[in-house]
Amino acid sequence: MNLRFDENGLIPVVLQHAKTKEVLTLAYMNEESYNKTLETKETWLYSRSRQELWHKGATSGNTQRVVSISADCDQDALVVAVLPNGPACHTGADSCFFEPILEGDGGPSVQAIAALEEVIKDRYAS
Amino acid sequence: MNLRFDENGLIPVVLQHAKTKEVLTLAYMNEESYNKTLETKETWLYSRSRQELWHKGATSGNTQRVVSISADCDQDALVVAVLPNGPACHTGADSCFFEPILEGDGGPSVQAIAALEEVIKDRYAS
Numbered sequence: 025m026n027l028r029f030d031e032n033g034l035i036p037v038v039l040q041h042a043k044t045k046e047v048l049t050l051a052y053m054n055e056e057s058y059n060k061t062l063e064t065k066e067t068w069l070y071s072r073s074r075q076e077l078w079h080k081g082a083t084s085g086n087t088q089r090v091v092s093i094s095a096d097c098d099q100d101a102l103v104v105a106v107l108p109n110g111p112a113c114h115t116g117a118d119s120c121f122f123e124p125i126l127e128g129d130g131g132p133s134v135q136a137i138a139a140l141e142e143v144i145k146d147r148y149a150s
Numbered sequence: 151m152n153l154r155f156d157e158n159g160l161i162p163v164v165l166q167h168a169k170t171k172e173v174l175t176l177a178y179m180n181e182e183s184y185n186k187t188l189e190t191k192e193t194w195l196y197s198r199s200r201q202e203l204w205h206k207g208a209t210s211g212n213t214q215r216v217v218s219i220s221a222d223c224d225q226d227a228l229v230v231a232v233l234p235n236g237p238a239c240h241t242g243a244d245s246c247f248f249e250p251i252l253e254g255d256g257g258p259s260v261q262a263i264a265a266l267e268e269v270i271k272d273r274y275a276s
Contacts (some may be wrong), residue, residue: 025251038164038173045171047164050227062252092253096246097239101176104246113223120222121229125151126188127218 028100029055034070035102039112042091042105046071048112049120051080053102064091067106086110154226155181160196161228165238167180167245168231174238175246177206177213191216193232212236 029035034052041048051069054063057077062080067088068078082086088106097103113120155161160178167174177195179187183203188192193206193214207213214232221228239246 025249036162036176038176040172040173047166047173047229050162050164050222051174056180090252093251094247095249095251096176096250097241097243098246099249101247103173115223117223121216121220121222121227122223123151123221123225125219125221126216127192 025095026099027058027095027102028098030100034072035100037069037102037104039067039088041107042107046119047121048106048108056105058102061090061093067104076119081109084110086112088112117125129136151221152225153184153221153228154224156226160198161226163195163228163230165193165214166229168232168233169213172245173247174232174234175243184228187219187230188215193230207235210240212238214238 033054034091035054037046037051039049039051039052040046040074052072053068054077057068057070060077060079067090069080070076071078071079079087086109088108091105091107093102093104106129108118111118113122115122153161159180160255162178162270163179164173165175165176165177166172171243178198179194180196180203183194183196186203186205193216195204195206196202197204214234216230216232218231219228234244237244239248242246
């Protein structure tokens, strides 16, 4: 596997809760943080603002145990499934993605249509 | 909500299956594709390799219906929950993240430990 780090030596990383599947954070790794993550099975990142290696949770105690890592078809992005020891976000939220822009697209109706589609497919197949 | 597009006018977008919660693709939007996504409730992206607006699935038919959009605490990344009309990946895979780097960290044992932790917490609380 030859990961493709970008022109700044970074690769974007989707941190996902291994059990709930919630997307927790989008962050970046450089090669050093990637290797440290593999070695320690805890999340190590690269902070673009502080320009330094960042052991997630080293200060807060909210480290993350790494369960699996997958690369995408272009080998230029990673999904890291983790079991977090606390909130992923510095605000104290479980996930960094708590700012709603668009919600539900009609909410229950979408789910109802999706459920109906499945019923129709099932009946069609049987 | 003031989204922060980067120095290339892009924002990274995690495309996630609205039902299975699987992470499908990490891609990018510019302001135009973001606005088109909001307007059409289908996924529009910006292709960095082709340097053009990209209506996801326009050629393949594998469009994606947008169910919700959330920004992160820094407003510089998005999670877009979608109901896909077919595989998200150009390879035909449901998700682009099909290249395993690290799997299971002991597999079932991790899940067993997590389950055990919950039993202990429950008993401690009762």
